[in-house]
Amino acid sequence: MxxxxxxxxxxxxxxxxxxxxxxxxxSHSQQNLASVNQALRYSRYSRLSLKIIPIQESDRSFLLQMPIEKIEENPDFDDYIFSYTVVSSYQEAITDEKMMVLTEEDLKYDTQNHFFFEKKVEIPMGQEFAIALLKVSDRRQGDEYFYHIDLISPFIFGHPDFGAYYGNNIPFDQSFLVQNEALLFKSNSVINLNRFYYPAKFEAPFPAMEIKSPPVSRQVEVEYEGDFLINTPRSFEKEGYYFIQSDTNSTKGLMIKTAPESFPRVGNWEEMTQMVVYISTRKEHESLLEAADKKIALDQYWIGLTKNEEASKDLIREYFRQVEFANILFTDFKEGWKTDRGMVYIVMGPPNEVRFGLDDEVWSYGSMDSNSKINFTFTRVKNILTPNYYTLNRSRALQPAWFKNITVWRSGKMDF
CATH class of the missing domain: 1.20.5 (Single alpha-helices involved in coiled-coils or other helix-helix interfaces)
Known part of the structure; x- marks a missing residue:
């Protein structure tokens, strides 16, 4: 040869x-919503916080409001690549061709705290699912931020045909509103809005390995507070949550959770005694709840865990920082720390991986080696108040990892 x-x-x-x-x-390089890791959404070190707020203009037409909160101080627009698209499923490939780049000329507002874009989208007739996706890539270190929301899916009752805004015309993008603060409501299609108040209070959820069902209230108290004119500021005085509707015969509306001025931080000693439930024994927690002087009882509790006053101060600071993040990230009609995702976030810390499907959200902890990962699966539940209501799939198999992290917390060695 x-x-x-x-x-x-x-x-x-x-x-x-x-x-x-x-x-x-x-094939491996093709991203889709089911495969992409969205852990940066819940990171304590994210530089941006993304949101999509859909305003439904007709059955198939939506105005996508995309406020991007500037967590990094004085960010440079050119350090990021902003883009958006609408996909028809969680498995549809997210290609560069489908992503529509947003330039500085597309900015509706650039404020001290937000980049804000608005785009109209039309969903083709016959398309059964539609998911809006916002993506931001950090040019400096390659981080990719994602945010998505269903426009049309089995989990959506419909999106409101009005918007809520801060005084600077940026859409209300938080999960809560401080009591007595006002929002401005705007709409091109309605004149009046109706306001319902729910004074509900909720208990902390059961631990991850507790498989029995919690008690469910058979009756939800609600107070109709009448209608009010659009395009006028409206304040919300009571603690609880409100449901705002343009049509009371419809299922569409906007839920607004109200909270005390101290929120998302802890407000008082009474709250502190409730919040330590996740790392306390039942006996310890009952003693704290029954204590006449909550401050003294809590001081003794924290020092008793670490046997060191300085270490206990670090532990307190770290634990309630986790509570604060849980409140920011997961508040819906419940305070974030009382939700299943908030509880897992506090005990286990920010997840290494976060992956979404149409009907679930999976958090993974530990090595990327599948043999050593611990997964927490949250099932999506259809809820008229929010399109993002999830409950934890509890299992006794989660008990070893759960107790291991609680032991680390109680030793004062937790560090995220």
Missing amino acids: TTTSISSKFKLFIGLLILFIGIPEY
């Missing part, structure tokens, strides 16, 4: 090998 024929066959072999290897590599 000649040298030339060997060389030709070798080149052919290499070419086929590259082709063979390249096919799965290309």
